[in-house]
Amino acid sequence: MNLISMADCISPDGKYTTEIHTAVEGYSFFKQVYSYKPETFEAVIEKKIKGYSFFDSVRPLSREAVYSIRSHEFQNIVLELNERYHDFEVPTKGKIAATLVNQVKAKDELNHPCLLSFDHDTRLLTAIEIQNPDTLNEVLTIKFSNWKKIENLLMPYLVTIDQSGKYYVFNFIKLQFNSPDFKYKLVNE
Numbered sequence: 001m002n003l004i005s006m007a008d009c010i011s012p013d014g015k016y017t018t019e020i021h022t023a024v025e026g027y028s029f030f031k032q033v034y035s036y037k038p039e040t041f042e043a044v045i046e047k048k049i050k051g052y053s054f055f056d057s058v059r060p061l062s063r064e065a066v067y068s069i070r071s072h073e074f075q076n077i078v079l080e081l082n083e084r085y086h087d088f089e090v091p092t093k094g095k096i097a098a099t100l101v102n103q104v105k106a107k108d109e110l111n112h113p114c115l116l117s118f119d120h121d122t123r124l125l126t127a128i129e130i131q132n133p134d135t136l137n138e139v140l141t142i143k144f145s146n147w148k149k150i151e152n153l154l155m156p157y158l159v160t161i162d163q164s165g166k167y168y169v170f171n172f173i174k175l176q177f178n179s180p181d182f183k184y185k186l187v188n189e
Contacts, residue, residue: 003021007173009170010169011169019031023184026047030045065133081125096143108131155175158171
């Protein structure tokens with residue numbers, strides 16, 4: 001199985017697009033094109049743990065950078081909660097805005113504590129709170145909304161990240177499973 005996702009995005013710096021191609025064996029191709037700077041960011045993740053960025057040359061990515069890129073695979077997070085998080089604790093009841101949620105403390109792929117919140121009524125993932133891998137005392141809140149059905153699966157089409165009061169919005173314009181347009185970018189170190 002593979003998935004192509006494309007989003008129109010807004011950040012404090014301006015608009016950009018995000019394109020992600022993921023496959024079940026842990027491959028990811030990640031690309032962001034910015035309206036506010038000339039450089040395009042491209043990276044490849046192999047087997048979920050090894051990554052490379054492409055600019056003027058191929059450069060290996062740190063474990064934290066790989067995690068940051070994989071944290072943008074929002075639809076994959078929904079599909080792979082049990083693979084991406086572990087050491088789940090007993091759910092507790094909480095509230096996000098006016099929504100009743102069931103909250104589960106867990107650990108992420110870097111073994112940092114995180115909090116997963118699920119809508120009490122729909123049971124859909126509402127939010128994730130994770131530590132910023134680059135700034136450990138900073139918590140990122142990722143909110144999932146505008147769920148739509150694609151091939152009998154509900155997927156979030158709107159994702160908002162709150163990074164210490166700086167907001168990043170991902171409005172997905174394409175989500176396609178098993179696409180013939182799926183591409184692997186080969187890494188030649």
